[in-house]
Amino acid sequence: MSIGPVQLIVLGFNHPNFHGEIIAELERLRQSDTVRVIDALAVYKDADGEVEVEHLSNLTQEEAVELGSKVGALIGLGIDGEEGLIAGAERGAEAAIDGVAVLDDPRAWDVLGDIPNDSAAALLLIEHHWAVPLRDAIARAGGFRLSDGFISPLDLVGIGLLAAEEAKVLHDLETAAAANYN
Template identity: 45%
Template structure:
């Protein structure tokens, strides 16, 4: 089974106003095969401390098993080389077989959510990128790195450039 690039998304809602918009957009993305939801856990704690949880996945039990094997074999390879692949695949399938979050992790997440807030943790597979990845590979290309770039990254870059410019100006007798 082939998997596309994965993104771990963690979102905090300090004062949640859920109207269905987030789930509607997620459904649209899934419906158009843009993303596939590997697993998602949403935990909301109301103003009285009562918990509401929602867990969703697009994977069947067999797909979860296969996903666990793939992830486990990669971890096993990283830990022990070729001899760790089979052991890792077996362990990964067992761990992820019922979903990414076990009861202990659900409670730990719930404990971390403040009263009146909510949090969502989602593992998304970017299906749209799979044909592009294949085309790059067929052309002899290899991805060297990839990263998400957020608006805050541009702000930080601008601040760093300004500080660098100010340092140069100061060192050359410019305005102080």
């Protein structure tokens, strides 16, 4: 199975107030073949740091069975309890035997540790279908990814892509909930 570039997006929520708007937008993007949600988890962390996980997805039942809990495996979370953790470890060991570098970097991103107590996060593992031809063209030209990241609207003012007023509105929209995020 060929797969496009994949990104893990972690979104924080102080007090989730979901009305289906996020899932609806992800579904719209899927229908336009822009992205595919490979896996999605809602992680709730109570005041004592205990984690509760709920699997979210707009995958068909067939896709969900094929892909399993990829976010859980990626971040080291046994979504299916001990059996899921063991299955993920076995798949990682098989990849290592096949010569594939697995996630063993001690400086790796600690997604669960980044979620403050008494809050929630949505973890979205997204495949960018739109980027497949670009990625392939870059590879054919001998190129490779060095880094990536989202740019703050405020940084776009300095290079002339946004007016200061528009950037402030977007920045405030992006960070309003984060102001109270532990």
